[in-house]
Amino acid sequence: MKKHIRIASGQGFWGDLQSAPVDQVRKGPVDYMMLDYLAEVTMSILQKQKRKDPLLGYAKDLIPLFDEILPDIAGKNIKVITNGGGANPLACRDAIFSAAQKHGIKNLKIGVVYGDDILNDIDAFLQRGIALDNMETGEKLSAVRGSLISANVYFGARPIVEALQQGAHIVITGRTTDTGLTLAPMIHEFGWHWDDWDKIAAGTVAGHILECGGQASGGNFTGNWKNVPNLAGIGFPIAEVYPDGRFVVTKHEGTGGLVSSATVKEQLLYEIGNPKNYITPDCIADFTTIHVKDIADNRVEVYGVQGRPATDSLKVSMSYFDGYAASSTLTYAWPDALEKARKADEILRARLTAQGLRFDEIRTEFLGYNSCFGPLARGGEELNEVVLRVAVRGKDKNAIERFGREIAPLILTGPPSVTGFAGGRPKPSDVIAYWPALIPKMAVTPTVEVVAL
Amino acid sequence: MKIRLLDIAHARSGDKGDTGNVGVIARKPEYYPLLVKYLTVERVQEHFTGICFGPVERFELPNIGALNFLLHNALGGGGTRSLKNDAQGKTLSSVMLRMELDIQESV
Numbered sequence: 417m418k419k420h421i422r423i424a425s426g427q428g429f430w431g432d433l434q435s436a437p438v439d440q441v442r443k444g445p446v447d448y449m450m451l452d453y454l455a456e457v458t459m460s461i462l463q464k465q466k467r468k469d470p471l472l473g474y475a476k477d478l479i480p481l482f483d484e485i486l487p488d489i490a491g492k493n494i495k496v497i498t499n500g501g502g503a504n505p506l507a508c509r510d511a512i513f514s515a516a517q518k519h520g521i522k523n524l525k526i527g528v529v530y531g532d533d534i535l536n537d538i539d540a541f542l543q544r545g546i547a548l549d550n551m552e553t554g555e556k557l558s559a560v561r562g563s564l565i566s567a568n569v570y571f572g573a574r575p576i577v578e579a580l581q582q583g584a585h586i587v588i589t590g591r592t593t594d595t596g597l598t599l600a601p602m603i604h605e606f607g608w609h610w611d612d613w614d615k616i617a618a619g620t621v622a623g624h625i626l627e628c629g630g631q632a633s634g635g636n637f638t639g640n641w642k643n644v645p646n647l648a649g650i651g652f653p654i655a656e657v658y659p660d661g662r663f664v665v666t667k668h669e670g671t672g673g674l675v676s677s678a679t680v681k682e683q684l685l686y687e688i689g690n691p692k693n694y695i696t697p698d699c700i701a702d703f704t705t706i707h708v709k710d711i712a713d714n715r716v717e718v719y720g721v722q723g724r725p726a727t728d729s730l731k732v733s734m735s736y737f738d739g740y741a742a743s744s745t746l747t748y749a750w751p752d753a754l755e756k757a758r759k760a761d762e763i764l765r766a767r768l769t770a771q772g773l774r775f776d777e778i779r780t781e782f783l784g785y786n787s788c789f790g791p792l793a794r795g796g797e798e799l800n801e802v803v804l805r806v807a808v809r810g811k812d813k814n815a816i817e818r819f820g821r822e823i824a825p826l827i828l829t830g831p832p833s834v835t836g837f838a839g840g841r842p843k844p845s846d847v848i849a850y851w852p853a854l855i856p857k858m859a860v861t862p863t864v865e866v867v868a869l
Numbered sequence: 870m871k872i873r874l875l876d877i878a879h880a881r882s883g884d885k886g887d888t889g890n891v892g893v894i895a896r897k898p899e900y901y902p903l904l905v906k907y908l909t910v911e912r913v914q915e916h917f918t919g920i921c922f923g924p925v926e927r928f929e930l931p932n933i934g935a936l937n938f939l940l941h942n943a944l945g946g947g948g949t950r951s952l953k954n955d956a957q958g959k960t961l962s963s964v965m966l967r968m969e970l971d972i973q974e975s976v
Binding site for chain 2: 637682
């Protein structure tokens with residue numbers, strides 16, 4: 417058994433810093449790297465791509481990335497785990513195999529985890545009495561059944577561990593929990609049992625710290641952010657994990673950013689509800705038992721984590737089509753910047769009403785004045801400039817499109833000193849809404865397939 | 870004395886549907902009891918008037934000197950349905966930290 421394993425965070429979301437995963441495999445020792453590409457509604461985008469082309473539906477950024485790092489990870493025996501397989505993990509695997517062949521890499525084993533996509537099985541589940549009600553509002557699925565675009569079960573670490581045990585060097589999954597991507601290597605390397613709840617919880621906490629990349633190593637830090645060195649060259653976090661579940665959060669020597677108890681605490685608190693009940697497929701972690709200690713520069717020890725048995729359910733992430741939206745901005749300059757922007761908004765709304773256009777919602781904000789603070793905003797009198805932002809949402813695509821045509825005219829037919837329309841006429845975009853539900857674990861089984869090049 | 874929450878704490882906010890979560894962390898261990906005493910659900914609800922339209926929940930994490938707040942119905946519907954510039958509540962942390970507290974203790 418290794419004394420410890422180093423798991424690097426490579427990407428926190430699709431669109432994250434492109435150089436980060438490359439730096440992680442080149443700037444210091446790493447055993448595993450996790451790459452997270454799936455936000456809540458990403459699957460709907462990937463499903464759409466797959467419908468247009470059956471060879472797509474995965475995070476395309478993965479291919480140029482693997483093209484770059486395959487020699488590094490093959491040479492250093494770094495294993496990579498990612499949920500970027502999205503709606504088409506098998507096609508993703510095939511594309512990576514092609515890249516590997518180009519580089520002359522032999523004996524590469526890629527594991528694929530799928531079976532999370534249950535879109536075609538919804539009716540069968542409903543018939544079996546699995547209701548898939550909205551777990552937050554209690555609404556019945558029938559409300560949105562006709563507009564469902566995607567439905568994916570969140571698997572946990574188990575199928576990833578299975579793939580690693582079958583010798584996979586790279587594991588590509590569909591929808592799995594972000595924390596599972598980090599937890600799986602620990603279970604594989606240290607032989608933790610599935611009911612070692614405290615260790616499973618510790619691994620889950622490590623996963624939560626790593627899952628947003630640089631946001632744990634000095635990015636988006638409201639502590640002493642001005643003193644964070646070299647954010648341009650930020651090093652993403654690395655969890656150095658020990659067999660007993662303790663771990664140290666750190667980053668490669670010589671990289672920018674900061675790993676401190678303060679940066680780690682901010683990430684611990686990110687996107688959590690009741691801290692006693694951080695629920696995942698693999699355990700319930702109690703965040704009120706986590707202890708965090710600075711032990712050296714850019715080394716933070718995390719210990720004492722306790723966990724409880726996992727629930728009998730898995731979360732299902734579903735998305736549905738809910739109309740169209742568009743937004744546009746115009747910049748107004750001093751004097752009376754805010755008053756001009758307010759007047760422009762009034763004129764715009766009067767013109768939209770005169771056209772008989774109806775929207776489910778129309779929203780006005782003044783960026784530079786009140787879009788963040790709302791009623792708490794101060795100092796609107798002597799603004800140098802302010803940005804009028806108007807957004808609309810509705811089911812009538814024509815109305816949304818028509819709204820887009822009312823912005824440019826304001827430049828020549830509204831209050832003075834206005835600019836910032838270089839972006840052009842805003843186009844309607846699809847509103848994809850989110851429907852979270854629960855499904856019994858017994859009702860779904862992941863498929864794990866490990867294939868050698 | 871009047872202080873800003875920013876003086877004794879830092880914060881991170883995130884989203885879950887139409888709910889914003891704001892974690893507030895004491896800058897020094899001795900400030901945590903002040904957070905527990907003064908950063909009440911009522912004070913937070915009052916501060917977020919016009920931004921948060923649902924209930925506020927508060928959770929304590931004494932192990933790391935922090936509180937976690939859930940602000941329901943604070944994101945204009947949340948996700949891609951929301952028309953807010955800050956649809957994901959990433960600056961709710963700033964709104965929280967701007968709060969003024971009238972405290973009896975000296976810091």
